[in-house]
Amino acid sequence: MNRRKTLDVHQNNYLLGNSDAEQERLIRQAIRLAPVSERFFRDAGIGPGQRVVDIGSGVGDVAMLVARLVGPSGEVVGLERDAGSVHRARTRAAEAGFHNIIFVEIDIARFSSDKPFDAAVGRYILQFLPDPVATLRSLAKRVRPGGIIAFQEISFAPFVALSAHLPLWSAMVSLHVEAAMRLGVNTEMGPALHKAFQEAGLPAPRMRLEMELGHDPDFTRNIFDAHISIRPQMERLNLPLEKLGHLDTLHQRLQDEVAASNAVVPWLPLVGAWCRTTAN
Numbered sequence: 001m002n003r004r005k006t007l008d009v010h011q012n013n014y015l016l017g018n019s020d021a022e023q024e025r026l027i028r029q030a031i032r033l034a035p036v037s038e039r040f041f042r043d044a045g046i047g048p049g050q051r052v053v054d055i056g057s058g059v060g061d062v063a064m065l066v067a068r069l070v071g072p073s074g075e076v077v078g079l080e081r082d083a084g085s086v087h088r089a090r091t092r093a094a095e096a097g098f099h100n101i102i103f104v105e106i107d108i109a110r111f112s113s114d115k116p117f118d119a120a121v122g123r124y125i126l127q128f129l130p131d132p133v134a135t136l137r138s139l140a141k142r143v144r145p146g147g148i149i150a151f152q153e154i155s156f157a158p159f160v161a162l163s164a165h166l167p168l169w170s171a172m173v174s175l176h177v178e179a180a181m182r183l184g185v186n187t188e189m190g191p192a193l194h195k196a197f198q199e200a201g202l203p204a205p206r207m208r209l210e211m212e213l214g215h216d217p218d219f220t221r222n223i224f225d226a227h228i229s230i231r232p233q234m235e236r237l238n239l240p241l242e243k244l245g246h247l248d249t250l251h252q253r254l255q256d257e258v259a260a261s262n263a264v265v266p267w268l269p270l271v272g273a274w275c276r277t278t279a280n
Contacts, residue, residue: 019229021228021229022229023059023084023085023088025225025226025228025229026058026059026061027059027061028225029222030061030062030065032212032222032267033123033270034061034065036152036210036212036270037062037065037123037152037270038065038069040150040152040208040210040270040272040274041065041066041069041121041150042069043274044119044148044150044272044274045119045148045274045276046066046069046070046118046119046121046148046150047069047070048069048070048071048073048074049070049071049073049074050070050074050118050119051070051074051075051076051077051115051116051117051118051119052066052070052074052075052076052077052117052118052119052120052121053076053077053078053079053113053117053119053120053121053139053142053143054066054076054077054078054079054120054121054122055079055108055120055121055122055125055135055139056079056080056108056122056123056124056125056128057078057079057080057085057086057089057103058080058082058085058089059085059088059089059092060078060088060089060090060092060093060101060103062078062121062122062123063076063078063089063093063101063103064092064093064096064098064101066121067093067098067100067101070100071100072099072100074100075100075101075102076100076101076102077101077102077103077104077113077117078101078102078103078104079104079106079107079108079111080103080104080105080106081105081106081107082105083105086103086104086105089103090103108135108138108139109135109138111142112142113142116142116143116144116147117142117143117144117147118143118144118147118148119143119147119148119149119150120139120140120142120143120147120148120149120150121148121150121151122151122152123151123152123153123270124152124153124154125151125153126151126153126186126189126193126196127153127154127185127186127187127189127190128185130184132186132189132196133196133199133200134200136149136196136197136200136202137200137201140200140201140202140277143277144277145277145278145279146276146277146278146279147276147277148274148275148276148277149197149202149205149274149275149276149277150272150273150274151193151272151273151274152190152270152271152272152273153189153190153192153193153270153271153273154187154188154189154190154268154269154270154271155187155188155189155190155191155209155269155271156173156177156180156187156188156268157188157191158209158211158266158269159173159211159266159267159268159269160173160174160177162211162213162265162266163265163266165261165263166257166258166261166263166265167257168244168245168253168254168257169223169254169257169258169265171243171244172223172227172244172254173223175234175239175240175241175243175244176223176226176227176230178237178239179230179233179234179237179239182237183233183237189271190209190269190270190271190273191271193205193207193271193273194207194273197273197275202275202277202278203275203276203277203278204275205273205274205275206273206274206275207271207272207273208271208272209269209270209271209272210269210270210272211266211267211268211269211270212266212267213264213265213266213267214264214265214267215258215259215263215264215265217255219265219267220251220254220255220258220265221251222267223254223265223267224250224251224254227250231247
């Protein structure tokens with residue numbers, strides 16, 4: 001899953017929680033996702049000198065990636081509701097030497113700016129929002145005519161399909177999907193971006209899907225770490241965690257299953273959609 005997406009989501013119903021361990025997981029995940037997101041944003045047209053708003057900034061990884069693309073002559077405004085995430089993002093950006101990022105603790109619904117943006121971006125955020133179309137419509141009003149709307153979201157369908165050959169891995173994936181759906185996450189927000197953009201009054205977007213496959217322990221740890229973040233919600237929902245066996249040995253058993261299969265397993269797909277706004 002992605003960063004701590006708390007915009008417009010009640011904290012008790014947020015799938016991934018807000019722990020320090022989850023922040024660290026998101027940072028590790030962002031390193032793995034960075035090459036895909038950078039290619040996507042470049043292809044969407046984000047570059048030097050632009051002013052970009054990043055919604056659901058979490059601990060700041062997407063904002064910092066975009067800040068490198070727009071350079072010192074550009075500016076990134078990161079919007080995040082969670083105060084702890086904003087503090088962490090500001091600290092990380094300062095330590096990394098970024099002077100072209102501003103993080104704002106606010107809901108997107110309440111955000112306003114006197115100066116239009118050249119682009120609005122986000123990663124793994126719309127899937128958590130109750131009305132992503134309204135969010136896209138609101139963002140489009142804050143982006144100049146001819147500006148860029150670019151989002152990367154999830155699709156669990158290929159993740160589930162490419163996990164089916166491994167019983168334990170598949171059982172974990174199925175539990176993650178069930179927890180997400182029961183908490184209101186749109187597990188197919190990625191493909192739904194095509195319709196959502198148009199319902200928000202935007203042109204039909206260009207789209208792509210990228211998914212990483214792997215087999216080594218570092219790669220398989222992704223799903224175990226996500227499980228640790230999601231597990232409190234699973235317990236609250238009384239999901240059948242006993243099918244996964246003892247937690248203390250779970251990661252090793254997952255890795256053993258992958259190794260024995262001599263096959264690869266997937267990580268969550270990134271479905272990207274981008275377009276340029278039209279004149280009002």
